[in-house]
Amino acid sequence: MRIGIIGLGVIAPYFLRAIEQDEQLELTAACDLDLAKFAELPEGTATFTDYQDLLASGLVDGVVVTLPNDLHAAVVAEALEAGVHVCCEKPLTVHTADARMLAEVSARTGSTLFTAFHRRYNSHVLRLAEELPDRAQIAKVTARYHERIEEHTGSDRWYLDVRRCGGGCVIDNGPNALDALRQVAGELTLVDATIGDVRGGVEFYAELSLRTEDGIPVQVELDWALPTGEVKDITVHLKDGSTRSADMLAGYHGFKSSLDHEYQGIMADFRAAVAAGPERRDDGPVVVDLVEQAYLVARAKEQRLRMPAKEPAEATVVKRLFHRRTDRGMVLSPWASRCVRAGEVHELVTTTDRPGSTGDRVDAVGFLGFAEFRTATVVERGDQVWADGRLLGVVAGFDECHYPNHYNILIDTDRLLTGEDVDLRAGHTVVFKEHA
Structure with a gap:
């Protein structure tokens, strides 16, 4: 089987070695825009700088395509239309519609479409x-x-x-x-x-x-x-x-030494796919x-991993609170986040009720105190709340029974905590940190 390779980038050497080691394959042509890369090819290999010239040359039965992903759909489609079998480095295409188009062209022309997934070998x-x-x-x-x-x-x-x-x-x-x-x-x-x-x-x-x-x-x-x-x-x-x-x-x-046996598997399976004919599905x-x-x-999604979206926000305790209740009757608001201006004062309330849905009743509460935010920020469900180097809990949401005077910022904790339980005093700093 006469094989051409379109694209001589970083992965091409593994295909070239696999072709060389397969007695049933012969490298007959190669295409790249960088002429210097042709120097590494076996003697007698025809070289092209235009893939369409390679496809029209009559020198290949199949091609390996190792181009940038955005070029796969157009080049593979032309190869299949030319009656040339195609082994395309993964991913086959960037978009599903293009991949389905190639499958349809393969079925119509009878030319084999084969995606090279090397780890399966x-x-x-x-x-x-x-x-x-x-x-x-x-x-x-x-x-x-x-x-x-x-x-x-x-x-x-x-x-x-x-x-x-x-x-x-x-x-x-x-x-x-x-x-x-x-x-x-x-x-x-x-x-x-x-x-x-x-x-x-x-x-x-x-x-x-x-x-x-x-x-x-x-x-x-x-x-x-x-x-x-x-x-x-x-x-x-x-x-x-x-x-x-x-x-x-x-x-x-x-380094990359596992790839050689895997790419040998690719080329052997490509041959088998061509032999199997149009019944095989890629x-x-x-x-x-x-x-x-x-x-x-x-x-x-709004979330991005390993990418902090905001700086920790500090709030100064202006009044500490000591009481707890089991019948408070707060209600979880629908908002997952609230914008807070610099200088605003809000009430910090711990709870063990684990509210999760809008309208959930919050009865078991412990009052930490009122705190003034030093800078503008966005407080969100899931934010960690720290005081004196200690993680108190995470923001569960907000209760609006005192709004617009202030929000009750509800904090999920393992047990009800008040200002006296954590020795929180006026002037102390509470820090709101984005959940990692």
Whole structure:
């Protein structure tokens, strides 16, 4: 099978070695805008600076596409229309609509569409999938995909450009992690997603929550900001407390040394996919859809992980209080946050009632005191409340029975606390900190 490669970026050498080591494949053509990269190609390889010329050359039966993510849809579509089989580096596309379009073009033309997910061929992932106990014994599955992205991209700076990459760790590491989990645990449905450490629109951290078709919870951590080294693993947590795991890097001691056997698996499976013909369906669109759903959920959230949204706010106690009640009859207001001006005085009230919904009655209360805010801020549910280096509790919400004179700021505590219980005095400082 005659193979061309379109794009000679940081991941291309792994494909090139895999092609060279496969006796049933022959590298016949390559395309890149950087002419200097052609020097590393085997002698006799035809070179192009325009992928359309490569596709029209008649020199290839299939191509490997390793271009920036935003170019995948157009280039892969043209290759399929030209009757050329395509192995595309993950993610197949940035958007689900484009991935489905490529699947339709593949079905119509009979040209093979194949997404390269290299971690599904990892020896430890394959072993874990084979040795998995009965699914009724599984409590949950967790996965970590942590690295320092700058160590992996070389001169390919497009990874850090949201317009080219489509995002950050969710669209780059996410497809490999999600696909490997699908090999181990089966089909996945997204439940929740949160991103963080966002730099110029590119997230360097994310947490994804999913579940399998039979309801097993799956948690994924993606991190581009690990100080050094890599952590890439899957752990199956069993109901008896034991675990089964796959450390994808175990035994592969050199930097990226695990990739060679994985990319050999890609090219062998690509050949098999071509031989199988149009009946085979590519998994690329499924994973693109999971990634796109994750972004829709995460980018709509106000929360960002590892990114403080506000400075701690200090308030000075102007009057301390000592009493407690079990029949106060406060009511949780609908507001999750309240703007506070500098100089405003509000009442600090502890409670063990755990109010959570609008209108919840709050009877068990302890009164800490009145405090004057030194600077303007936003007080929110979940904010931590500290006094004299001690965590008192977290803001549960607000009661408005004295508004507009002041709010009662309700603080969830393990036991009712008053000003005398924590030795809170006039002039002392209370600090409101954003929940980490």
